[in-house]
Amino acid sequence: MAERLRAFWYQEHKRDGFLLGLAVGSFGITFGVLANSAGLSGPKALTMSLLVFTGASQFAAVGIANSGGEPLSALGTALLLSARNCAYALSLAQILPQKTGGRLLAAQLVIDESAAMSNAQSSPQDAKEAFWITGLSVFVFWNTGTLVGVFIGEVVGNPQQWGLDAAFPAAFLALLLPHVREKEKLRTALLGAVIAVATIPFVPSGLPVLFAALSAVAFFGLEIRKR
Amino acid sequence: MTWISIGALAVGCYFFKVIGVFAGRGLRVSGVGGEVLSHLTPAVLAGLIMVQTFDGGGTLKVGAVTAGVAAGGLAAFVRLPFPVVLVSASAVTALLRLL
Incomplete structure (x- = not known):
């Protein structure tokens, strides 16, 4: 045991x-x-x-x-x-x-x-x-x-x-770190963070996190354009 | 809250989870779709961290929680073990609240 x-x-x-x-x-x-x-x-x-x-x-x-x-x-x-x-x-x-x-x-x-x-x-x-x-x-x-x-x-x-x-956002930050060692994902994360902070004062709670997910979609748009 | 609204909330929350779980089953890891999927976690996590750190009920707020997250983040950045991250973030925030 x-x-x-x-x-x-x-x-x-x-x-x-x-x-x-x-x-x-x-x-x-x-x-x-x-x-x-x-x-x-x-x-x-x-x-x-x-x-x-x-x-x-x-x-x-x-x-x-x-x-x-x-x-x-x-x-x-x-x-x-x-x-x-x-x-x-x-x-x-x-x-x-x-x-x-x-x-x-x-x-x-x-x-x-x-x-x-x-x-x-x-x-x-x-x-x-x-x-x-x-x-x-x-x-x-x-x-x-x-x-x-x-x-x-x-x-x-x-x-x-x-x-x-404060332990939870810190924990999620620790869990985000392995992702953002890749440059592209760091970009996505930063964009998501900016979107969330910018929308907090203006939209009901719940939406800023959803809006942040759009940065993954923005990445998708960039990839499509490259190909 | 009535039993009916609790039931509706339970069904709605489970619905979101199930949709994602089964929509994802058919997706292939390769290709652009898979890449976008792998970007979903950093995107959502980053947003969640910001909301939990700065959202003071619809306004941006910098305070004890912000300092705690910074301390925990620093611990994570220098690759201290996860329990240290949790404890340092909580301790800094709790101490600042005592002041």
């Missing part, structure tokens, strides 16, 4: 995926607390974490509903925020199971963390393992965190005091 644990720890893609999921658990606690204070019942909060399973969308939906926003606008914003998962799913298409059942199951685990961790790997085997370990780790800890937040949130306090909201 100790031997296997040590082996796990020294395989970075597995260890890091597990840790990222653990960190997400703290956000699960925050979600549970927020859901609770928004008057969402425990079963409803947990159902969201199990079935919606897209952190940003869940926060938006509960937050908007809590502040007296219209249910439709809460739903619209939440859906918009989850649209980027479609781009992630496309990027993972090569390493997901070939069988339909496996793909349906894997689809639910396609989120920021699992996609970023998987896409940062250099071999397909590592990418596969990183996807499943990160996805399952996030799933388990996000839902455990939600439970903790809903039922004993007041005891735990607000985990965001620990600064974990």
Whole structure:
């Protein structure tokens, strides 16, 4: 057992995926607390974490509903925020199971963390393992965190005091680095970053990230012109 | 939130994931399509990092989170292990909030 644990720890893609999921658990606690204070019942909060399973969308939906926003606008914003998962799913298409059942199951685990961790790997085997370990780790800890937040949130306090909201962009930055060692991808990433920053003040949340994806399409246009 | 809106949200979010997962199955890795696909991750990740670092609810905000991300980014850049990246970003942000 100790031997296997040590082996796990020294395989970075597995260890890091597990840790990222653990960190997400703290956000699960925050979600549970927020859901609770928004008057969402425990079963409803947990159902969201199990079935919606897209952190940003869940926060938006509960937050908007809590502040007296219209249910439709809460739903619209939440859906918009989850649209980027479609781009992630496309990027993972090569390493997901070939069988339909496996793909349906894997689809639910396609989120920021699992996609970023998987896409940062250099071999397909590592990418596969990183996807499943990160996805399952996030799933388990996000839902455990939600439970903790809903039922004993007041005891735990607000985990965001620990600064974990900065840990995620930093983590994604670390996972972006292997990509941008290629000049062309660095260009794409910079363009995506500029697009996102430029649009933050003007469009509803969710759109800046989607707009950033357009920089990949811009790259496509350049390639076509070259040929 | 009603059970119906939770159900609608769950279906909608899963729909986006499933569309991508199955649309991607037929795509070949070679060619321009595959190249664009490989550019999708850096593009979306870069946008996500910016939003999580600078979005203060519809306005650009520079503060404790920005400093934390810079610290974590630096750790990543000099190839310190991933756990160090997570901890340094959180620690800097938490410390600045204490001040």
